[in-house]
Amino acid sequence: MTSTLPTTQMANAIRALAMDAVQKANSGHPGMPMGMAEIAVALWSGHYRHNPANPQWVNRDRFLLSNGHGSMLHYALLHLAGYAVSMDDIKAFRQMHSKTPGHPEVGYTPGVETTTGPLGQGIANAVGMALAEWLLAAEFNKPGLDVVDHYTYAFVGDGCLMEGISHEACALAGTLGLKKLIALYDDNGISIDGKVEGWFTDDTPARFEAYGWNVIRAVDGHDVAAVAAAIAAAKQAGKPTLICCKTVIGKGSPNLQGGDKVHGAALGEKEVAAVREYIGWTSAPFEIPADVYTAWDAKAAGAKQEAEWTAKFAEYSAKFPAEAAELSRRMAGELPGNFEAALAAGIASTVEKKENIATRKASQNAIQALAPVLPEFLGGSADLTGSNLTNWKEVTPVRSGQPGNHINYGVREFGMSAIMNGVALHGGYIPFGATFLTFADYSRNALRMAALMKQRSIFVFTHDSIGLGEDGPTHQSVEHVSSLRLIPNLDNWRPCDTTESMVAWGEAVKRKNGPSTLIFSRQNLPYQERSAAQIADIQRGGYVLKEAADAKVTLIATGSEIELAQAAAVALAGEGIVARVVSMPSTDVFDRQDAAYKASVLTKGVPRVAIEAGVTDFWYKYVGLEGAVVGIDTFGESAPAGVLFKHFGFTVENVVAKVKAVIA
Numbered sequence: 246m247t248s249t250l251p252t253t254q255m256a257n258a259i260r261a262l263a264m265d266a267v268q269k270a271n272s273g274h275p276g277m278p279m280g281m282a283e284i285a286v287a288l289w290s291g292h293y294r295h296n297p298a299n300p301q302w303v304n305r306d307r308f309l310l311s312n313g314h315g316s317m318l319h320y321a322l323l324h325l326a327g328y329a330v331s332m333d334d335i336k337a338f339r340q341m342h343s344k345t346p347g348h349p350e351v352g353y354t355p356g357v358e359t360t361t362g363p364l365g366q367g368i369a370n371a372v373g374m375a376l377a378e379w380l381l382a383a384e385f386n387k388p389g390l391d392v393v394d395h396y397t398y399a400f401v402g403d404g405c406l407m408e409g410i411s412h413e414a415c416a417l418a419g420t421l422g423l424k425k426l427i428a429l430y431d432d433n434g435i436s437i438d439g440k441v442e443g444w445f446t447d448d449t450p451a452r453f454e455a456y457g458w459n460v461i462r463a464v465d466g467h468d469v470a471a472v473a474a475a476i477a478a479a480k481q482a483g484k485p486t487l488i489c490c491k492t493v494i495g496k497g498s499p500n501l502q503g504g505d506k507v508h509g510a511a512l513g514e515k516e517v518a519a520v521r522e523y524i525g526w527t528s529a530p531f532e533i534p535a536d537v538y539t540a541w542d543a544k545a546a547g548a549k550q551e552a553e554w555t556a557k558f559a560e561y562s563a564k565f566p567a568e569a570a571e572l573s574r575r576m577a578g579e580l581p582g583n584f585e586a587a588l589a590a591g592i593a594s595t596v597e598k599k600e601n602i603a604t605r606k607a608s609q610n611a612i613q614a615l616a617p618v619l620p621e622f623l624g625g626s627a628d629l630t631g632s633n634l635t636n637w638k639e640v641t642p643v644r645s646g647q648p649g650n651h652i653n654y655g656v657r658e659f660g661m662s663a664i665m666n667g668v669a670l671h672g673g674y675i676p677f678g679a680t681f682l683t684f685a686d687y688s689r690n691a692l693r694m695a696a697l698m699k700q701r702s703i704f705v706f707t708h709d710s711i712g713l714g715e716d717g718p719t720h721q722s723v724e725h726v727s728s729l730r731l732i733p734n735l736d737n738w739r740p741c742d743t744t745e746s747m748v749a750w751g752e753a754v755k756r757k758n759g760p761s762t763l764i765f766s767r768q769n770l771p772y773q774e775r776s777a778a779q780i781a782d783i784q785r786g787g788y789v790l791k792e793a794a795d796a797k798v799t800l801i802a803t804g805s806e807i808e809l810a811q812a813a814a815v816a817l818a819g820e821g822i823v824a825r826v827v828s829m830p831s832t833d834v835f836d837r838q839d840a841a842y843k844a845s846v847l848t849k850g851v852p853r854v855a856i857e858a859g860v861t862d863f864w865y866k867y868v869g870l871e872g873a874v875v876g877i878d879t880f881g882e883s884a885p886a887g888v889l890f891k892h893f894g895f896t897v898e899n900v901v902a903k904v905k906a907v908i909a
Contacts (some may be wrong), residue, residue: 250540253585255290256282256903257524258537260497263317263821264520264529266338266345268511273339273347276495276507277315279570280466281400281431284490286430288398289322289543292480295325296547300355303576304554306395307358307374307671309368311349312402312431314509320345321354325533325541330354332531349669351698360698362689363553365408366663367429369397373667373676375426375485376643376652380623381673383648385572390561392554392572396480399428403441406430406449413660418485419457422645426485427476428879429465432539433494439505450489459486466490487828499523510558526877575621576672578701578757585617588751592780595743599772604804605707607746609634615750623674625652626705627661632767633707655780658684662691662704667701675754679705681713682722682764685729695760696734702760708767709739710858711893712805717883726803727863727908729762730832738831741807745830748783752834766805768886773807774829786834787846791826798842798904799847800866801827802856805873808854813900832867852907858895871901 259282267273294306310319317338323330332346337343339531343613344354348362358374361367375397382393405411418426430449434441450460460481472490479486495507498520512520521527528534538558562569574581591614600607616622616637624640626633630653641649656890658680665676695702711721729737736756738749746765753761773790782788790807791814798817802810808829814824827846829835835843847853853872855864861876868874877893884892 250503250536252283252286254537255286255540256469257497257526258389258541259285259318259321260520260524260533261526261528262321262324262335262533264512264517265735266317266320266335268517269336269513269530270339271511273317273511274314274509275314275317275386275512275517276435276509277402277431278318278321279498279502279507280433280492280494280496281315281318281436282496283467284400284429284472285318286536287469289478290474290541292476293398294395294550295356295543297356297544298548299551300328300550302669303552304393304395306315307371307397308376309359309367309371309397309399310349310361311362311371311399312364313367316345316347316349319349319357319726320354323354325538328356330356331828334466336531343390344757345856346795357465357671358692359440359667363694364402364404365410366691366694368401368405369660369663370667370670371397371412371426371428372423373419373664373669374671375418375423376421376664377668377671377673378638379423380426380648381572382641383473387565390557390564392558392561396425396427399426401428401432402431403433403436403445405447406447410659410663412495412662413657415453415485416456417459417654417657417660417664419453420645421456421643422483423485424483426642427479427488429472429488429490430485431492432489433492435494435503435505435508436564437505446890450487457484459484461486461488464488464490466492485641493599497524501567511811514806524857545870572673575674578672580755581618583618584615587615588747591615591747597781598743601769601771602742602743603769604742604746605632605634605739605767606742607743608705608707608750608763608765609637609744611747611750613637614747615754619675621674621755623650623668623676625654625661625665625676625678625679625719627654627678627684628656629660629680633705635677635679635705652678654678658687659691662688662702663694664692665697665702666700669695669702670698670801677703677705679710680708680767681720682706683708683720683727685762690700692729692735692760692762693732696732699734699758700755700760704760705760705765707765708763709804710766711770711877711889712766712858712886714886714889715883718880721881722859723877723880726857726859728766730863734759734831736761736831737764738762739804740830741802741804741828742770744773744775744780745828747784748780749830752784756757763841764804768805770805771808773811778821782863783830783833785838785842786836787827787829789825793823793825794821794823796848797908799825799827799851799853800823800831800856800900801847801853803829804857806856806858809895813897813904816897816901817904820901822908824904854900854903854907855894856900858893860891871907873907875900875903
């Protein structure tokens with residue numbers, strides 16, 4: 246947009262809104278918004294392509310506030326630019342159910358692209374968004390018709406760059422040459438504990454140059470023209486760019502600027518008044534002069550930009566109708582019409598073949614069955630592709646200058662997971678990435694953020710228990726499955742054979758409002774015979790695998806322990822004890838079923854014994870204190886899998902003994 250209003254007034258409007266909202270809430274972070282105000286003016290008034298009337302415009306630029314504690318900067322920008330963020334919303338900053346929560350949350354505030362606050366994940370999400378833009382552009386753009394053509398901008402602070410995830414994600418971004426990714430670094434030298442020079446003396450520009458980024462050093466972050474020129478130069482760089490903006494935290498606060506006291510607390514009434522005098526802001530709290538609103542208003546420019554793109558897309562649709570329909574479908578997150586048929590055929594194939602294979606291999610078979618009808622599949626692994634088996638026949642690896650559909654993330658589990666979230670947020674792809682289950686800990690906060698943001702990210706975890714064997718306790722997952730089940734809105738699947746693996750993949754793909762984990766074995770597992778009705782019930786998370794009239798006990802198991810439960814049921818029958826076997830590949834999904842169905846699976850009055858090669862505490866919610874759990878509450882050992890299962894009591898004899906104790 247073009248404005249005759251001095252940019253100082255535009256920046257000061259941000260400062261005023263930020264300090265007033267934080268003061269009213271009596272909590273928040275005024276320092277960053279006040280310090281980055283001119284950087285925001287430079288980006289939003291000169292470069293950022295968006296339409297406040299349609300925050301979901303497909304070809305909008307993406308803006309991410311990785312240093313999400315400074316959320317009032319974003320809310321001020323959205324309000325001033327004309328989004329559906331009213332002054333009442335600004336006044337409700339950090340209040341219950343407001344559009345302006347303490348940290349930006351996607352889905353709550355129009356114009357917010359991702360949920361940030363855990364530092365470093367925003368820039369990693371930005372890498373995912375830039376990756377998705379590049380891959381979609383390569384797939385769909387035609388000569389003269391670049392219908393996918395937008396930038397990803399991220400604001401980052403010292404804290405983001407201290408976090409290790411920034412290294413993981415930004416190193417990969419440099420290797421892949423994601424040229425439409427531009428990060429603006431708020432280099433103010435201050436964090437909560439004070440001046441960062443005591444603990445953060447990295448040569449940050451050199452670090453990013455080593456990644457392969459274009460770096461623009463020593464930009465005056467309070468000079469709008471200088472920042473705008475740097476952004477313009479970044480667009481011509483041909484590689485991702487870090488713009489290092491030297492700023493003063495809390496700029497405009499005469500007594501607090503430049504220090505840690507302005508970082509994360511309200512300024513106080515006296516200092517708020519002092520700021521007004523110092524910057525010459527005469528408007529009352531939560532009042533913005535008309536000429537400032539006019540200068541910031543992006544509605545007309547945004548409508549024009551979207552209209553121009555819509556005309557281009559109409560031309561594209563006329564010339565390339567199939568591609569246009571496909572791009573629209575994928576950006577809407579809708580599955581293709583032939584998906585259900587492909588899934589059904591995949592399930593039927595498992596029944597026909599009855600393979601006794603590791604579920605990690607069953608997972609690869611499922612990917613192979615679904616990939617031909619899901620061009621939106623974007624797979625990957627954290628340097629374990631040959632072990633996780635996330636590749637398929639038609640895979641093309643993503644390399645610098647070479648688009649594809651499978652990413653070698655390197656040994657970057659956290660970065661992989663957060664990048665996947667960025668891909669999912671951008672739209673157009675269903676990302677999945679894999680590592681060993683024990684390394685889920687490395688990426689845990691990204692899993693939590695995927696669940697919080699309700700994104701369709703699929704996390705594949707193989708080598709799921711002590712069944713891993715000789716690699717020993719460092720690699721043997723004991724507590725991981727149960728701990729993942731504690732994350733709200735995360736569906737966890739631990740299938741027992743090829744059929745359950747295929748169903749689990751289908752459910753993860755179909756789930757639009759949240760992520761899934763798919764947890765697979767290293768060792769071979771036997772195929773389980775089922776009726777058509779039982780197969781249909783797998784998608785309900787838990788079902789009766791072996792029915793038995795007048796059962797004296799119900800055995801509940803998942804994954805590799807289904808084989809043990811079935812064998813124990815046979816042994817019990819030989820002693821005159823009738824047992825039902827319940828397979829529960831997803832406790833999360835099972836818990837969402839209606840009470841009648843759950844009661845039909847876990848019959849009241851029948852004692853229960855749960856069997857899973859992991860910690861026992863979780864299972865008492867199903868077996869009760871009167872039941873028993875066959876599990877492992879210690880770390881594992883290094884030995885062949887068969888030896889380990891016997892050593893830790895995963896034997897028919899031990900299960901039978903537990904059952905006898907329960908029903909005695």
